[in-house]
Amino acid sequence: MQSYSLFAPAKINLHLEIIGDRADGYHQLVMIMQSVNLGDIIHLRANGTDSIRLYCQNPQVPLDNTNLAYKAVRLMQEKFPKSAHNFGGLDITIEKNIPVAAGLAGGSTNAAAVLVGINLMWSLGLTQPELRDLGALLGSDVPFCISGGTAIATGRGEEIEPLPDLTDIWVILAKYNNLGVSTPWAYNTYREQYNHLYVCDGQGIKQRTHAVHSGNLVKAILKRNSEEIGALLYNDLEKVVLPEYPFVSALITAFKKENVLGAMMSGSGPTVFALCATEQIATSIADIVEKNINDSNLSFWVTQMCPHGIITISNE
Numbered sequence: 359m360q361s362y363s364l365f366a367p368a369k370i371n372l373h374l375e376i377i378g379d380r381a382d383g384y385h386q387l388v389m390i391m392q393s394v395n396l397g398d399i400i401h402l403r404a405n406g407t408d409s410i411r412l413y414c415q416n417p418q419v420p421l422d423n424t425n426l427a428y429k430a431v432r433l434m435q436e437k438f439p440k441s442a443h444n445f446g447g448l449d450i451t452i453e454k455n456i457p458v459a460a461g462l463a464g465g466s467t468n469a470a471a472v473l474v475g476i477n478l479m480w481s482l483g484l485t486q487p488e489l490r491d492l493g494a495l496l497g498s499d500v501p502f503c504i505s506g507g508t509a510i511a512t513g514r515g516e517e518i519e520p521l522p523d524l525t526d527i528w529v530i531l532a533k534y535n536n537l538g539v540s541t542p543w544a545y546n547t548y549r550e551q552y553n554h555l556y557v558c559d560g561q562g563i564k565q566r567t568h569a570v571h572s573g574n575l576v577k578a579i580l581k582r583n584s585e586e587i588g589a590l591l592y593n594d595l596e597k598v599v600l601p602e603y604p605f606v607s608a609l610i611t612a613f614k615k616e617n618v619l620g621a622m623m624s625g626s627g628p629t630v631f632a633l634c635a636t637e638q639i640a641t642s643i644a645d646i647v648e649k650n651i652n653d654s655n656l657s658f659w660v661t662q663m664c665p666h667g668i669i670t671i672s673n674e
C-alpha cells in the first residue's frame with residue numbers, strides 16, 4: 359500500500375490529578391482521558407525519496423524535525439531500518455482542525471496517526487500495546503491518542519486502561535485564538551507552588567491512583583451518568599493556569615451559568631470544554647456564550663465524545 363489517510367481525534371481530560379514528581383523529571387499523574395470527534399486528517403504517502411516531508415496549511419504547525427509527526431517517522435525508521443530502507447521516505451500532509459497549543463493533544467494525536475499509519479503501510483503487524491510503547495517515547499499523551507475512547511491514564515500518562523465508551527455526551531470546545539499555554543510552564547509552575555503536597559513514595563502513589571480507579575467519576579462513567587460526570591470534572595492545572603489567564607477563568611464561569619453538565623479547562627489549557635446532554639443544547643449554549651462574551655478572538659466547536667483513537671479512513 360502506497361498511501362493511507364487517518365483520522366486523529368483530539369482529547370479532553372475529565373480528570374487530571376498531579377500526584378508527585380518522578381525520577382525522570384516528569385510528574386506522576388492519574389487522569390481520565392476522553393477522545394472527541396474534532397480531529398485532524400493525516401495523509402501518509404511513500405514519496406520515493408529518502409526524505410520526510412511535512413505539509414500543513416496552518417502556519418502555526420512547524421514543518422521541520424521539531425514536529426512530533428516528523429519525530430514519529432524518525433522513530434519508526436530507527437526501530438525498523440529494513441522496512442525504512444525498502445519503503446523509503448514519506449510525505450505527511452496534516453489537515454489541521456484541532457487548535458494548536460490548546461491542551462487538546464493535537465501534536466500527540468498526529469504522531470499517534472503516523473505510528474499507526476506506518477505500522478499498516480510497512481505491514482509491521484505491531485499490536486496496540488506495542489504501538490503505545492513506541493508512542494511513549496515521543497510524548498506522554500501519544501499512547502492514549504493511539505487507542506483513544508475513554509481511559510484511565512497513569513504513570514506519566516502513558517499507562518492506559520480502557521473504560522467503557524461514552525458517546526452520548528456533547529462537547530463544546532472554546533479557545534481564544536491568540537492564547538497558547540506552554541505545558542512545561544504549567545507543570546513547572548504547579549511544582550513551584552504545590553510540591554509541598556507531592557506524594558512520591560510507592561504506597562502513597564498507589565493509594566491516590568486507587569482512589570481514582572474506585573472513585574465517583576469512574577463509577578459515574580460505568581453507569582454512563584452524564585450529570586454526575588459533569589459535576590465531577592477535575593483538573594489540578596486549573597490552579598496555576600486560571601489565575602494567570604483570567605479570560606480562561608471567565609469563559610468557564612460563562613459556561614457554568616448556562617445549562618451545561620459541567621465545564622473545565624482541558625489539560626494545560628487554554629481550551630475550555632463544556633459537556634452537554636444533546637447537540638441542540640450544546641449548539642444553543644455555544645451561541646449564547648459567544649454572544650455574551652462577544653470577542654472575535656474566541657472560537658467555538660461543537661463536537662461529541664468519540665469511542666476510538668486513530669482510525670484509517672482510506673488507503674490506496
Ligand code: C5P
Nearest residue numbers: 384385387497498499514515541542545
Ligand atoms: O510528554 P510531553 O512531551 O507531552 O510533556 C510535555 C511537558 O509537560 C514535559 O516537558 C513536562 O514539563 C510536562 N509533563 C510533566 N509530567 C507529565 C507529563 C508532562 O511534567 N506526566
